[in-house]
Amino acid sequence: MTTATPHRNPLSAGVPRAPSRPAVRAGPRAVLAVIGAGVLATVTLWWYGTPQVDPGLGDWLTNAGRVTGLWAGYAMVVLVALMARLPPIERGVGADRLARWHAMGGRYAVGLIVAHALLITWGYAVTAHTNVVSQSGALLLNYPDVLMATVAGLLLVGVGVSSARAARRRLRYETWYYLHFYTYLAIALAFSHQFADGAEFMTNLPARIVWGTMYATVAAAIAWYRFVTPARQALRHQLRVLAVHPEAPGVVSVMIGGRHLGELGAESGQFFRWRFLARGLWWTSSPYSLSAPPGPDGLRITVKALGGHSRALAALRPGTRVVAEGPYGALTATVRRRRKVALIAGGVGITPLRALFQSLPASPGDLTLIYRVGATRDAVFRRELEQLASDREARLWFVTGHRADLGGDPLTAASLTKRIPGLARHDVYVCGPQGMTAAVTRELLAAGVKRRHIHVESFEF
Amino acid sequence: MRRVIFAIVTTASALVFLLSFKTHSTPAAVASPPSASASPTPGATPAATASAAAASPAASSASSGSAATAAKTVTGAVAQTIYGPIQVKITVRNGKVTAADAFEYPNNDPRDAQINSYAIPALNQEAISAGSAQIDSVSGATYTSQGYISSLQSALDKAGR
Numbered sequence: 001m002t003t004a005t006p007h008r009n010p011l012s013a014g015v016p017r018a019p020s021r022p023a024v025r026a027g028p029r030a031v032l033a034v035i036g037a038g039v040l041a042t043v044t045l046w047w048y049g050t051p052q053v054d055p056g057l058g059d060w061l062t063n064a065g066r067v068t069g070l071w072a073g074y075a076m077v078v079l080v081a082l083m084a085r086l087p088p089i090e091r092g093v094g095a096d097r098l099a100r101w102h103a104m105g106g107r108y109a110v111g112l113i114v115a116h117a118l119l120i121t122w123g124y125a126v127t128a129h130t131n132v133v134s135q136s137g138a139l140l141l142n143y144p145d146v147l148m149a150t151v152a153g154l155l156l157v158g159v160g161v162s163s164a165r166a167a168r169r170r171l172r173y174e175t176w177y178y179l180h181f182y183t184y185l186a187i188a189l190a191f192s193h194q195f196a197d198g199a200e201f202m203t204n205l206p207a208r209i210v211w212g213t214m215y216a217t218v219a220a221a222i223a224w225y226r227f228v229t230p231a232r233q234a235l236r237h238q239l240r241v242l243a244v245h246p247e248a249p250g251v252v253s254v255m256i257g258g259r260h261l262g263e264l265g266a267e268s269g270q271f272f273r274w275r276f277l278a279r280g281l282w283w284t285s286s287p288y289s290l291s292a293p294p295g296p297d298g299l300r301i302t303v304k305a306l307g308g309h310s311r312a313l314a315a316l317r318p319g320t321r322v323v324a325e326g327p328y329g330a331l332t333a334t335v336r337r338r339r340k341v342a343l344i345a346g347g348v349g350i351t352p353l354r355a356l357f358q359s360l361p362a363s364p365g366d367l368t369l370i371y372r373v374g375a376t377r378d379a380v381f382r383r384e385l386e387q388l389a390s391d392r393e394a395r396l397w398f399v400t401g402h403r404a405d406l407g408g409d410p411l412t413a414a415s416l417t418k419r420i421p422g423l424a425r426h427d428v429y430v431c432g433p434q435g436m437t438a439a440v441t442r443e444l445l446a447a448g449v450k451r452r453h454i455h456v457e458s459f460e461f
Numbered sequence: 462m463r464r465v466i467f468a469i470v471t472t473a474s475a476l477v478f479l480l481s482f483k484t485h486s487t488p489a490a491v492a493s494p495p496s497a498s499a500s501p502t503p504g505a506t507p508a509a510t511a512s513a514a515a516a517s518p519a520a521s522s523a524s525s526g527s528a529a530t531a532a533k534t535v536t537g538a539v540a541q542t543i544y545g546p547i548q549v550k551i552t553v554r555n556g557k558v559t560a561a562d563a564f565e566y567p568n569n570d571p572r573d574a575q576i577n578s579y580a581i582p583a584l585n586q587e588a589i590s591a592g593s594a595q596i597d598s599v600s601g602a603t604y605t606s607q608g609y610i611s612s613l614q615s616a617l618d619k620a621g622r
Contacts, residue, residue, distance in 0.1 A: 043479065051543060051604075053483040058601045063483070064476045108468055115472075127601030128575050142571040202570065 025092035025330070035078055042070040045207055049200035061123030066199060069116040073194055073211075075109035076187050077218050084221040085229075085325065094330040095271070095287065096434075096458050103163065110160035113153050145193035152190035155182045174284050191215065230275075230325045236260060239322040241276070242298060244314065247380040250305040251348070252314045253291060256322055257298045264327060266294040267334070268355035269429070269457075272326030274301065281312055285325060287459075289352040289431075291381070293359040299324075302380060304348040331429060331457040333360055338427045338453060342368045342420050344411070344440055346432020347378075352457065353431050354381050357388055364393030368420050372399045372411060372436065395420075411440055413447035424448035427455065434458040532559070537616030539565070540608035544573055547608035551588070553620045561588035563609055576602050584609045593617065 046067050053063050082089070082102045089098065125135035139146050162171060162179045171179075194211070195201045201208050239258035247253050256274075266272070268290065275285040291302035305311040331352055341360055343353040350371055357369050369389070373379045379398060389396035397419055399410050417423050428444055430437045437458040444454055532554040539546045545567030552560035563581050567573040580602035587596040594614040598606035 046479075047483070050483055052485045053480050054600060054603050055484050056600050060480055060484075063480055067476055067479060068472075104464075107465075111468070112472075124572075124575070129579055138571070138575060142575075144571070197570075197572070199572075 024088040026086075026088040027092045028097065031089055031093055038074055038078065039071065042074045043067070045200050045204075046070055049204060049207070056126075058123055058127035061119050061126060063123075065116050065119030065121075065123050068112050068119060069194075069198070070200065072109055072112035072116050073190075075105060075112060076183075076190075077214055079105050079109055080183070080187070080222060081218045084218060085225040085328070086221060087225075090328045091330050094457055095328050096456075106163060107160060110156055113156055117150070117153055143193075144196040146197060148189045149193035152186035152188075155186040155189075159183055159186070177284060187215075226325075230323055233264075233325070234323040237264070237324070239299075239324055241316050241318050241320040241322060243318055244316050246314070247302055248378055250311075251302060251378075251380045252305075253300055253302045254313060254316060255298050255300050256324070258322075261294065261299065262296055264294070264324075266290060266299070266327040267332040268293045268359040269331040269333070269352045270327040270329040271352065272299075272301075272324040272328070275323040275325075276313070276316060277321040277323065278312075278316060281316075285323070286310070287328070289329070289355070290327075291351040291354050293355050302348075302351045302354075304380075329457065331356075331431060331455055335455050336360070336427045338425060339363075340366045340368075340422065340426045342370065342423065342426045342428045344370045344372070344428060344430045344432075346372045346430075346436035346440070347374070348380075349430075349432030349436070349457075349459070350380060351431075353429060354385065356429060357385065357392075357394065362392065362394065365395075367392060367394035368397070368426075369394065370397045370399060370411070370416075370419065372432065374400070374402055376400045409439060411443060413443040416443060417447050424450075427453045430454065430456045432458060533620055535616045535620040537612035537614070537619070540612040540615075542567065542604040542608040544604055545569060547605065547612055549588075549609060549612040549616055551613065551616045551620065558589055558592045558617075561585045561613065563612070566605060566609075577605055580605050581609075588613055 046063075050063060050066070053059050079102055082098050082105070093101075121132055121136050121139060124139065125132045128135065128138075130138075140150060141147070159179055159182055162176055195208055201211065237258040237260055239256050242255040242257045245253045245255075271287050271289040273285040273287050275282060288301040288303050290299055292300040303310045303313050305314070329352070333356070339362075341362060343357055345353040350373075353369065357367065360367060369385065371379060371385070376398065379400070382398075385396055388394065401410070403409055420426065423444075424447065426449065428449055430440050430444075432440075437456045441454055441456055445451065532552055534550060534552045537549040537551070539548045546565055547563055547567070548565040549561060549563045551558050551562075562585055566577050566581055568577060580599040583599050584596065584606060588594075588609075594610050594617055596606075596610060596613075598610075
């Protein structure tokens, strides 16, 4: 049990240090290549499992239905794997990009599932010289496990609809989050019809073994990284809230202490998924960045009240137990390639950059932080940042004001080049809402910064 | 929105591309293990000369009535298809095929059952009308049709037609 010692000045806590062991990274291109190879493998499976396609509507529809079905079955595995918190992918691709891929791929997969169902029903109906309605009946009643698969498909369509942007604004984050658990049920329900009815699997035992192994592996990864590992970490580190400090209107910092924190291997710029075991909070975990370099005696997060969860953090009592999943995030010192570094923060995106601003090794004059924020009073860490800038002889720029008042986005290629001499020779870390990071990335490219020197993390929700 | 259209167009083109490479109107020959099922029954039976059928001449000729109007029932050889074996039985009277029926055909899963529930009657009807094995495949049941035709040919050969 750690005593709650107020940790008002975390500046002393952070010493730049290398991670304990070299972390394996799987970059976005490598991951996409693996996913693409899997798509080719499913096509090959269909190719060798199909002696020929007869000319004519029926066989064309049926085979289009088979291919979309195989793709859908594969897509579900990929979608779950992207969210399995596999450490190399979390580090190499970044949780924000993974979430975007997952959202995009999810919509696509739901489209594939719907297409598969419609094409197979229509194709079978044409071949059997019957109508779509009676064919649907035959499929549901006579074909093994198709009824279960149909329920699964409807569940997935429901999850897809709940995730659609428009619906998500009307749904609470927590509701949406829990609806997502139905995907596990849907995948389980839909699994057996692939082998019972799938032309590519019925007579092909090796294909069934490979396909089944793929599903089992991803299921094991989910169980291990999302359930077993957090539970083990919780037992090992015994994290508790040490203190809660208000930083700015609607922004609080939470200090968290525990045992053996060095073993976590956390770095500045990373985040954990936090689960606070307090009433109304315990059932959901949310990603928050470390807002100070992780030290042996404490981790600090800083949270802006965006949703119900982040607002409730202000009321946390010291001593509350915390379960942390992580560390995650690719926005660390390891991706840096150049001597000079610029950090560009948008809004609450300051948190990981605030930690990097403190811990990135840099000579006087090599480090610049640009902090874009709507109004001066919303700027968090103002005093800390000024202190750090003067200690480290780093440049610090607050860019305040709303776009409407400023007559356009203030962070243009021209203004950035002017503010950061030799910008093209910098590594640039960008963190903020997705619209902001996309705009800044565009401007940086226009200003001559190479894409490989731009390190972005954005957050939505 | 542009992304959605791109995804749909790409997927549809990929499907059309794939399927068009697999589409052939002349199907590959039916796989036929020639010796495995050959168990000749005693008795003088005409050798099956069907192109692809596995030779298991189990021709059970039965005759009834006078010689002129003798109705002969002949069983064709088993034809192996990728979905399973097919065997056709025909009745010949006065040199004319009066009945044809596949009494064995793939029926293991609902898809086979569904396809063959319309393909087999259609093929039976075609065989009676044509009186020969020169019949069209039933669309959507290429392999069943091929097997049917080859077993039918073998039955016709045995019936001496």
